[in-house]
Every structure is written in structure tokens, then in C-alpha cells.
Amino acid sequence: MVSYPLSHEERTAFEPREKGLHSVTLAKITYVNDRIKTYRLIIKDKSGVQVCSSKPSPPPTICADCVGKFLPGQWLDVHVPGIKKAGGFTITSSPRNASPVAANIRAEDVESQPFIELAVQKSPDNPPAAWLWRPEEDIVGKDLTVRVGGSFVWPPPGVDASTIKRVVFIAGGVGINPLISILSYIRQEQPLLDVRFLYSTKISSKGAQQGEVLFLPRILNLLSTPSGAERQGKSRLELFLTGTWDGIGDFGSVLTQRIDEAALSRAIDSQEKRQSSIFYVCGPRDMTDSIVEHLRGQDNIAPEQVLCEKWW
Numbered sequence: 001m002v003s004y005p006l007s008h009e010e011r012t013a014f015e016p017r018e019k020g021l022h023s024v025t026l027a028k029i030t031y032v033n034d035r036i037k038t039y040r041l042i043i044k045d046k047s048g049v050q051v052c053s054s055k056p057s058p059p060p061t062i063c064a065d066c067v068g069k070f071l072p073g074q075w076l077d078v079h080v081p082g083i084k085k086a087g088g089f090t091i092t093s094s095p096r097n098a099s100p101v102a103a104n105i106r107a108e109d110v111e112s113q114p115f116i117e118l119a120v121q122k123s124p125d126n127p128p129a130a131w132l133w134r135p136e137e138d139i140v141g142k143d144l145t146v147r148v149g150g151s152f153v154w155p156p157p158g159v160d161a162s163t164i165k166r167v168v169f170i171a172g173g174v175g176i177n178p179l180i181s182i183l184s185y186i187r188q189e190q191p192l193l194d195v196r197f198l199y200s201t202k203i204s205s206k207g208a209q210q211g212e213v214l215f216l217p218r219i220l221n222l223l224s225t226p227s228g229a230e231r232q233g234k235s236r237l238e239l240f241l242t243g244t245w246d247g248i249g250d251f252g253s254v255l256t257q258r259i260d261e262a263a264l265s266r267a268i269d270s271q272e273k274r275q276s277s278i279f280y281v282c283g284p285r286d287m288t289d290s291i292v293e294h295l296r297g298q299d300n301i302a303p304e305q306v307l308c309e310k311w312w
């Protein structure tokens with residue numbers, strides 16, 4: 001018997017998602033590397049899209065009065081012209097960027113409009129992704145319809161937010177997508193939170209540069225932005241580069257290995273620190289499963305302190 005991979009809608013059938021659809025315009029495409037492009041969607045609804053603060057936890061439900069709002073970490077069902085089934089793509093921008101009140105909007109200037117950003121991996125077998133990878137001149141300016149969904153979110157459901165002092169992000173490859181949205185939002189809303197970031201990704205091109213690693217310049221910028229003496233020295237990125245690259249580039253300090261137990265121990269830190277930490281894990285299946293199991297097996301880390309997104 002031939003088995004087919006589940007579509008995004010089948011795979012996420014039990015996840016919370018909005019009832020209604022929003023109309024957006026595909027305004028801009030940015031090439032990151034030969035696997036990834038990012039897409040800026042301009043929101044057409046007059047109300048814009050705002051952060052849902054009415055029912056952030058627990059559990060992250062999307063109810064009638066939350067329509068049009070999203071939490072950092074969520075994804076969109078994306079309906080592209082001429083294709084019946086929606087694609088599922090993670091939102092990589094902060095909800096703050098989607099709020100019309102946050103922007104000084106000028107109709108003629110795309111950069112000033114409230115927006116949602118998505119990162120889409122090249123996948124010829126996935127029709128919505130293949131459509132989004134068509135030549136820019138064929139698709140920029142087209143209208144799409146989208147719906148927000150997902151439960152891998154900030155703030156973490158079931159956790160008293162006032163107890164959180166540290167957030168540890170652990171990303172593998174394109175699993176960075178929901179984490180960059182959460183990091184961007186946290187930096188805007190709670191800049192004094194301590195952040196540890198472990199990011200492992202494959203590089204295969206010769207002489208690859210920082211800009212070709214998905215969101216690396218953005219992460220470095222978000223972690224280095226000074227916002228008060230208390231935060232000095234509290235945020236750190238450990239970058240793990242694997243694959244067949246030639247070691248040349250402008251990466252500075254990197255580890256040429258996968259995230260291992262020693263790296264996790266550094267991130268978990270002391271008994272005292274782990275009690276006030278939240279761990280977000282997103283990456284390939286085996287990596288996610290083994291890291292989540294390792295974290296949940298530690299003393300003083302409760303199951304609800306470890307969140308992961310499973311796209312399988």
C-alpha cells in the first residue's frame with residue numbers, strides 16, 4: 001500500500017485555529033539561501049492583526065473574540081490562488097509588527113505597513129510552497145487568504161509568567177521559524193529576560209556567510225541590542241554548524257558539531273536557574289524527541305517548562 005505524507009491541515013487537525021480567514025497581499029519576497037525565502041504579507045483587514053492578550057493561557061484557544069489575533073510561535077494556513085489545500089507556514093515576525101497602532105503607516109510605502117512574515121522552504125512536492133517559489137514577478141502583489149493556528153506559543157500555557165526569568169531556545173534548521181517570532185516579541189515586551197539560544201544548522205555552500213543562515217543576523221542583533229545595564233552579559237547564542245561547508249565565512253565563534261549533552265548542560269545551568277526557565281525546542285524529529293526527553297528528565301524541570309513543536 002502506498003502511504004502519502006499528511007497535508008498540513010490533516011497534520012494539524014487537532015490544533016486550535018481561527019474560524020475566519022484574513023485577506024493579505026504578498027508584498028515582498030526576500031531570498032535567504034537556495035532553500036529558504038521569506039515573505040512579507042500586508043494585512044488588508046482594517047482591524048489589522050493584534051496580539052491576543054485575552055486568553056493567553058491555558059490552553060491557547062482561539063475564540064470568536066480572538067479572531068484576527070495571533071501569539072508568537074503560531075502558524076498560518078495559507079491559501080494561494082488556484083490551489084485547494086492550504087499550506088502551513090510558521091509566522092516569523094512579532095505580532096507587534098502586525099498591529100496598525102504600532103506602525104506609522106504610509107500607503108505608498110510597503111515597509112511602513114503592518115505585516116506578517118513567513119519563511120518558506122523550497123519544496124516542489126508541496127503545491128502551496130511551490131507556488132510561493134514561483135518567479136517573484138509572477139506572484140508579488142497577489143492576494144492570499146490566511147488563518148492563524150497552533151499551540152506552540154509564548155507565553156507558555158500553564159506557567160505563571162511572573163515566575164519566568166530565563167528563556168532557553170533550542171533550534172535545529174528551519175525549526176528556527178517559530179522561535180524567531182517568540183524571540184522578537186520577548187525582546188520588544190520583556191527586554192530584561194535572560195535568553196540562551198542554541199541554534200544548530202546545516203551549511204553546505206562554500207564560503208557561506210552569516211546572512212545565508214536563516215535569521216542569524218536578526219538573532220545576533222536581537223541578542224546584542226542594549227537595553228539597560230541589568231541585561232549586560234545575560235544573553236548568549238551558541239551556534240552549531242554542521243554539513244559540508246568549507247569552514248570559511250564570517251561566523252566568528254561556532255561549534256562544528258551537533259547540540260550534545262554538554263551543550264544542554266550549559267543551557268540548563270544551575271538548579272536554581274532551571275526552576276525559573278522555560279525551554280522551547282523546535283527542529284528535526286529525532287533531535288526534538290531526544291532533547292525534550294533529556295530536559296524533562298532533569299531535576300527541577302517540570303513538564304510544562306519544556307515546549308516543543310512537532311510537525312509530523
Ligand SMILES: NC(=O)c1ccc[n+]([C@@H]2O[C@H](COP(=O)([O-])OP(=O)(O)OC[C@H]3O[C@@H](n4cnc5c(N)ncnc54)[C@H](O)[C@@H]3O)[C@@H](O)[C@H]2O)c1
Nearest residue numbers: 090172173174175177200201202242258283284286287311
Ligand atoms: N515551524 C517550522 O518550520 C517547524 C516546526 C517544527 C519542526 N520543524 C522541523 O524542523 C526540521 C528542520 O529541518 P532541516 O532540514 O532544516 O534540518 P536539518 O536536517 O538541516 O538539521 C538541522 C540541524 O539539526 C541537526 N540534527 C539533526 N538531527 C539531529 C539529532 N538527532 N540530534 C542533534 N542534532 C540533530 C543537524 O546536524 C543540523 O545541524 C524539519 O524536520 C521540520 O519539519 C519545522
